[in-house]
Amino acid sequence: MKVKYNFAFFDEGSKREIRRATLKAVAIPGYQVPFASREMPIGRGWGTGGLQLTLSLIGREDILKVIDQGADESVNAVNIKKLVKKTTGVETTDETDKATLIQSRHRIPEVPLKMGQILVLQVPIPEPLRLVEPSEYRTKRLHRDKEYSGAWLMLFEQIIKYGTMATGADHPVMVNDRYVMAPSPIPRFDNPKMNYSELLILLGAGREKKVYAVPPYTKVESLAFEDYPFQKENFEDKHCGLCGKTGVYMDELVDKNTGQTYYQCNDTSNCLKTLNEERFYNEDL
Incomplete structure (x- = not known):
């Protein structure tokens, strides 16, 4: 028996709820907005947050590209692409400049992205202070008070131990001079691509039930010290x-x-x- 899905898998009420959370995230750059993460036909931790954003935003005229750590043909990318195509019928592509909606795990494409495109990043741990503060209640208070000494201390300890900041990926960034944000586990090489970018960047964490965003032309600075400036690979x-x-x-x-x-x-x-x-x-x- 052939199973019939609603367009983009979700019911319309679910898509509206995710869009409302996304709009709030766009209005407050870098702020983690909680949302009711839905059950998906893939395990949590395999990109459910990004996939929910993609399914709530995609339209019939969109062209989709999905990549996993730079590759279009990895298992994760191929299966996400198949799910979206099966439930929407949209066109897919491997060419970055042709895509209107790009879902990515751990990379921002090399081809410069432009206005009109949306980049959705999959995020495992959205809280940049989680390594120094396990309590969700306390991290919310720290963000409220703009108290980010824990993030600075984490980088300082790396310098003391290794002689340099040793964040191989997910190096924290300051968004719009207000919120410290986890940019997803992209390499440091990709952090500067977020600064005043022309496109909308959305970040979704399905397991942690959070969505946050970097709107176009938003200031994004990687955390660094004056005597130990930020360096990409x-x-x-x-x-x-x-x-x-x-x-x-x-x-x-x-x-x-x-x-x-x-x-x-x-x-x-x-x-x-x-x-x-x-x-x-x-x-x-």
């Missing part, structure tokens, strides 16, 4: 072993045959696009 002297691209976030890999280390673009669709452009250029020559 440096790939200036590296190039992709496939497409030759430089200045992008790369994965460090080891050749099984030779044991030599090489680098490859983390954003697989951007890498493939560069390869196709070079092939087309060489054929014209």
Whole structure:
């Protein structure tokens, strides 16, 4: 028997409730808005927060792109894409510049995003103070009072121990000079992309039942000290072993045959696009 779903899986009341929480999040940049996280046909922790945002916002004319740590073809990305397509019938794409709605886990695409696009980031732990304060009641009071000494102390301890800030991902940011926010586990390389970006960035945590946002043209600064400024991962002297691209976030890999280390673009669709452009250029020559 063929199962019939409502458009975008949810009933209309559920979508309206999630949209109301999203509107509040957009109105107060960086503020964590609680919402009634729904049961999903995937386990919590596999992107249910981002998926609920996507399903509540997507329209019939949208073009969807889903990526997981830079890859369009990973298990998580493929299955989320299948679920959304099955319940909406919308067009999907691997090309960042063609997508109107992008759901991502742990990366912001390399291709500069523009006005009119929406980026939905999956978030496991939305509270940037959770490592220093386990109580939800107390973290809410700390945000109310703009008391973020715990976040600064966490970075200071890293400097004392390692000689530098050692946040490999999810480095906390200050949004609109008001709220300290967890940017989801994106690498430090992606943090500057949030600052005064042209697109709307939404962040959803299904297990923690929170949604928050960075509206277009919003100030986003990574926490850092004057004598220990924020530094993103440096790939200036590296190039992709496939497409030759430089200045992008790369994965460090080891050749099984030779044991030599090489680098490859983390954003697989951007890498493939560069390869196709070079092939087309060489054929014209």
